[in-house]
Amino acid sequence: MRRSYLIPVYSNPGKQESIRYTATRFIQFVQHFVNKFFYDKISKSSTKGMGKLANQAQRRATQIIRAQRAASEATGNKSSCPEIKFKSYPAKIEVSEDSSYARVFVEKEEPKLIQSKGFLGVDVGINHTVARSDGYLGPSAREILNRSKEKRAEQSRQIALKEITEIKANLKKDGLETRNFTLSKAKTAKHSALKQQLGIDVSRALNVSKRNSLSLVVENPKSLSNLNTKNLLAKCYFASRATIRAREEGIRVIYVNPAYSSQTCSKCGTIDKRSRVKQAFRCTACGFVAHADLNAACILAQRASVMQHKGA
Numbered sequence: 454m455r456r457s458y459l460i461p462v463y464s465n466p467g468k469q470e471s472i473r474y475t476a477t478r479f480i481q482f483v484q485h486f487v488n489k490f491f492y493d494k495i496s497k498s499s500t501k502g503m504g505k506l507a508n509q510a511q512r513r514a515t516q517i518i519r520a521q522r523a524a525s526e527a528t529g530n531k532s533s534c535p536e537i538k539f540k541s542y543p544a545k546i547e548v549s550e551d552s553s554y555a556r557v558f559v560e561k562e563e564p565k566l567i568q569s570k571g572f573l574g575v576d577v578g579i580n581h582t583v584a585r586s587d588g589y590l591g592p593s594a595r596e597i598l599n600r601s602k603e604k605r606a607e608q609s610r611q612i613a614l615k616e617i618t619e620i621k622a623n624l625k626k627d628g629l630e631t632r633n634f635t636l637s638k639a640k641t642a643k644h645s646a647l648k649q650q651l652g653i654d655v656s657r658a659l660n661v662s663k664r665n666s667l668s669l670v671v672e673n674p675k676s677l678s679n680l681n682t683k684n685l686l687a688k689c690y691f692a693s694r695a696t697i698r699a700r701e702e703g704i705r706v707i708y709v710n711p712a713y714s715s716q717t718c719s720k721c722g723t724i725d726k727r728s729r730v731k732q733a734f735r736c737t738a739c740g741f742v743a744h745a746d747l748n749a750a751c752i753l754a755q756r757a758s759v760m761q762h763k764g765a
């Protein structure tokens with residue numbers, strides 16, 4: 454399978470410098486720990502206060518040294534110093550027109566599908582980014598959207614103010630009058646805050662799926678386009694992102710029709726519009742009470758289970 458990664462390319466020299474610094478430090482840490490493990494034969498070593506980078510380096514160094522020792526034991530070849538080799542993958546790199554982003558294409562081996570033992574239903578909503586059939590609730594999508602709107606408005610105000618001050622200063626220098634200027638639009642973030650959170654929710658859902666060998670159940674984007682849903686984009690984004698990421702992990706993703714999932718009781722199956730009152734679900738038939746989004750997530754999981762039993 455082919456997988457692409459989007460990497461921001463910083464035109465800011467300060468940031469380039471910091472990336473280079475981080476990379477150098479990382480390699481230094483790797484070498485430091487490899488030497489330490491190899492010569493001092495220390496089983497436990499502390500990286501307290503040396504930061505996350507050092508911890509990563511230590512973990513990598515432990516792996517390298519373990520492989521090195523196993524190899525020397527197997528071959529009887531006692532090398533005096535471990536050799537560090539970085540894994541490299543065949544990759545193709547394309548840079549965006551304004552060279553602010555680079556896309557890296559990597560060929561990956563597709564893992565075998567994990568035998569599913571159950572289902573994890575995920576409902577993408579507005580009160581919570583996601584609600585899962587295992588009871589997990591994401592943060593409020595509404596708040597994230599409001600916050601990013603405020604942030605963007607503030608950014609555009611700041612940029613506009615700066616521009617106007619510059620223009621006024623230039624005009625003054627030339628002895629001209631100041632007029633009204635149209636405000637330029639602020640640069641919008643390529644990755645919105647909501648998308649970022651949904652990405653985190655995809656990772657979390659996949660972790661749970663993998664740990665418990667569950668198939669991931671999402672709302673079918675095709676049936677979504679027929680429905681009158683407010684947050685269609687978020688739902689589609691989650692479904693597509695989950696599908697791509699799940700393939701890499703060997704997790705099955707099942708699309709189910711989400712119609713009436715918010716009005717159906719996950720206990721007795723009765724469909725009634727009146728069961729749903731804002732964020733609460735109270736079944737008009739059996740009296741079952743649940744969080745409305747969690748109930749909907751359970752319905753999705755149940756539908757997937759029914760689909761599989763029918764042999765679909």
Ligand SMILES: [Zn+2]
Pocket residue numbers: 718719720721722723736737738739740741
């Ligand atoms: Zn019921």
